[in-house]
Amino acid sequence: MNEAKTKALAHFERMHLIRAYEEKLVALQQAGTAAGTCTSVGQEAAAVGVVAALAPEDTILTNHRSAAHLLARGANPARMMAEVLGRATGYCKGKSGSLHISVKDLGVVLTSTIVGGELSLVTGVSLSKTMLHEPGITTVFFGDGASCEGIFHESLNLAALWKLPILYVAENNQWQAFVHRREAMAAEQVVAHAAPYGIPGRSVDGNDVEAVHAAARQAAEVVRTTQRPYLLEVLTYRLRGHFEPDDQAYVDREELARWQARDPIRLLADRLRERDGVEAHELALVAERARARIEDAAAFALASPMPDAAELTTDVYA
Amino acid sequence: MPTLTVFEAIDAAIAEELARDERVLMFGEGVATKRADLVARFGAGRVRNTPLAEAVIAGTAAGAAATGLRPVIDLLFAPFMTYSMDAIVNSAGKLRYISGGQFRFPMVAMAMTGAGWTVGAQHNHNNEAWFVHSPGIKVVMPSTAADFKGLLKAAIRDDNPVVFFVDMALGHVRGEVPDGEHVVPLGKAAVLRRGRDVTLVSYAKTVQHCLDAAAELATRGVSAEVIDLRTLKPLDEEAILASVRRTGRLVVVHEASKLCGVGAEIAALAGEQAYAALKGPIRRLAGPDAPAPSSHALEQAFVPQAAAIVDAALSTMPSVVAEPALS
Structure with a gap:
């Protein structure tokens, strides 16, 4: 099997795992079993393409729409689901819920859901790595919404001044909660803000996982060799609502249909069939395997105990 | 025992802690400008000027604290901390708990406040109760030169975020301050x-x-x-x-x-x-x-x-x- 096909199949499996995870949580929410989550449906290629370009020693900061980043990094979906369901076996002992899951052991640190919070923390994480002579770069995922926060500009300015090896990844998913990006952002693209700070950057089709991956590898290489920041913008679309449930009544039907036709998983499936000659039933098997794994994860989460009430006041102070 | 002003006592604590632990660093608006002696002694990496950007100063401190450094930041005047509230309250104060104890935030955020310099309400606002009311944060507000030194040293060594208020009217007040290792434990009146x-x-x-x-x-x-x-x-x-x-x-x-x-x-x-x-x-x-x-x-x-x-x-x-x- 050629290398591109092997890699594409790995991406495909990971993207399916993410989609299955999110869809399971949607189902659990609709059944009244889980609280609503901010899903990453439609943005799987952005997460998988970037995270696959990172090294184990690299560090990741993410935000409220983090499940794809965590699963792409290899987080255990069972412990993630347990966290969402408030169980003691969750990655954060049930104290995070879906919104701010961090997994320090995987290098996914300090997830903040204050939009832009991750941008204020990433400079410090990168500064630690630099001053403590630790290997690896630091990547931060944020959205077009966060780029409208003042902290985005403070972060870029400081990273440029202090020469911090940070890969900024703007996931421009066209939505800032319930407001379309066009209505809230004067610039057409987030990457436009990089040049004034002397930061190199580019934007890429965020629904094409191979394009994202190639761009992210190149960007990460620039950060590693220059030890300076880089801004990569992935142009994608939030296919579901801001959080579950959300009827998306405010979404333009034609725009949504256009992006649904460019569903990143469908695009990759087409490519695998047409370019690499993978049979449809093989792809179906991959999808089935992902769904089975998520069913196991949900079973683990649902069978896990709730935290003891004594946990209420632990972990407040070190 | 030497007699120092409160500001000198603060300087002594910072210099001693920078010397004691190489993970300690200090940054903020004008920190390197005002503390050129510390830059010369400890290097430009550990004593830094920053842009006028309190939000990212505090956020950088929180991110650095969670990943191995022990930052001290100077936010100048307490009302400026409104720009820093997200990093101090939502990040440093909560992310240890939210993460189920995966991180700790050994950082000190310093700010001046209090009547005495006629600077008015946007440089003088005794907002310490805001931080007392915020979980995960310790709050220190000393009154004597000796305590400024001893409590600041303890704050820098503490594994939690500490907001350290300096009543600016006390800045030039003198008092006896023990030389060297003088650490006053937090939480003791x-x-x-x-x-x-x-x-x-x-x-x-x-x-x-x-x-x-x-x-x-x-x-x-x-x-x-x-x-x-x-x-x-x-x-x-x-x-x-x-x-x-x-x-x-x-x-x-x-x-x-x-x-x-x-x-x-x-x-x-x-x-x-x-x-x-x-x-x-x-x-x-x-x-x-x-x-x-x-x-x-x-x-x-x-x-x-x-x-x-x-x-x-x-x-x-x-x-x-x-x-x-x-x-």
């Missing part, structure tokens, strides 16, 4: 004067006002105990309660506005846990629900002064009132 009849609890500049009031009260035959809280969180509840249980009377004094201030918590503490010992009403003397004025005259009117403290103390003990008490 100091009894600065022993007394039998009434407990005066305060912190920062109004501690001296309480000591002046106690001296005046002594001339009237009233023995006042003066407690300097030093740390507002963790609050030394035992020290307060032990004193109130002995004296049976409590006056709480601070410059910050009275409504939901630290004094309210102390009064409630005494009411809940030392009620049986109380012989008179609890009094609070605090600033008004008004922004801090600039005019020196108005600034001083904002701050509870010794004469008012004397009156308040006497009003808790009607039987010994020698003169009419003011409320």
